[in-house]
Amino acid sequence: MRLELGKIKINDVQFGEMTRVEKGILYVNKEEIVKLVLEDDRIISARVELARPGESVRIAPVKDVIEPRVKVSGSGQIFPGTINKVKEVGSGRTHALVGATVITCGRIVGFQEGLIDMSGPSAKYTPFSETNNVCVVIEPVEGLETHDYEAAGRMAGLKVATYIGEAGKNIEPDEVVVYETKPVQEQIRQYPDLPKIGYIHMLQSQGLLHDTYYYGVDAKVMVPTFMYPTEIMDGAIISGNCVAPCDKVTTFHHLNNPVIEDLYKRHGKDLNFIGVILTNENVFLADKERSSDMVAKLCEFLGLDGVLITEEGYGNPDTDLMMNCKKVSQKGVKVVLITDEFPGRDGKSQSLADAVEEGDALVSCGNGNVIIDFPPMEKVIGTLDFIETMIGGYEGSLKPDGSIEAELQIVIASTIANGYNKLAARGY
């Protein structure tokens, strides 16, 4: 499967009469976005605001972040099984508005959710302080049930991102990157002397506000499966996860998975990237047993020499992470784990809720318990009313001048457990 990803660099976002891209500037029509969101009668109001790098802006609470993309050629359309019809994606050509995002904001439950600072010392903890963000603030109809609100918010973000993505269809990209993975036997023959490496991508799948969808299928009712890495770049996986801001994998992070990106960079040089095994993180222990058995079986079947494993979340998923690690290792496959840590504020406690002897190589993406200070911002998109009830916030977090003291885990993607952050140790 071969995908050409055309990257259209976006340096600024502004309101305009027509949603379009011109000379690196994304113009968005506010009224059309609002109209699109309000097509869903579960949402009573929608407001569009823009947030650019360097501005004195704080966005909270955040539900999802999505990079606008569009299929230019090849099978299927963006977000298959959710926004568009179910059809295989991952081949042909796709354009991405790199440097632009759609951010859905809105309080789904009382304890929601993370924040993004566009400037100041806390901006460096989130990648979205460096993107030009179209923020869609949504309000549900009175009394809307939590599951329905989550679904409405999820769909609103995807719809707006798909609409904005269309603006990139006929634009000549600044850069075209080609990603290709061949059917397994052919792929092995292409680089017969290089180690065969796979990526085990664990999807959050526990329940309300903790879900992920693959081609529209709820990840908790799927069994582990093989995916060509390019499928994810066309939106085959979307996020329905709203809990634990620091390490939730937003739809943006699925589209831009850094493990896949880096494995492709080394593909054919010092490793042979065979593909992705998708699995879940269910609550029922029997599901964990079945899924980890199947992950190990797929690794063996594909003849992998080594795998990288990422998880999403803390606690329950740590058990899946360790079961996968143990069983895959027992098949003779080398395993490296990637995750963030919750070892307490002093960093002295156990980082994960589970451990196995086989887990002897791990890349850390940071400690979510560290306390940081956030200076006041001139503008707030959304509301700060819930800062003290957000994950990472606490009583006394929000000061009268608008400054905040909170744990790092309050910041969206600050310790994301796939390495799309700046807290990992890096080799140069």
Add this chain to the structure above:
Amino acid sequence: MYKTIITNNHKVFQKYKDRYDVLFLQEGSYMDVLNETRNKVHRGYKVLTHPMAGSLKPNQTPYKSIIIGEGRGVTDYESINLIENSIEAAIKFLKYKSTPKWSEKILKDFETVDLSFIENVVRNPMFDNA
């Protein structure tokens, strides 16, 4: 296997009290649910759902529901490991920050999320045969 739901979540109790054995710790804390589960596990029960379900940390949500199954009088060491690790992790979180006093509205949201984890397990076709 005979199953018991240990919970301090009123919504879980209401939904399943007529269908399953529910040990409802009405005034109990998150830690009380974990400790009660540990007591049962040491008496031969197996843990069927992960004690740390959900990304909400033990010092964030006050609610916890765990499903256990009656074993055959044999100690299940995996269950012991799981519940002991979960208790250790919960103590770690609660040590430096206790669970806030949430408003009624927020408490209801926490109950709904906790209930969702259990609902998704109970509707699993494998569950009744587990």
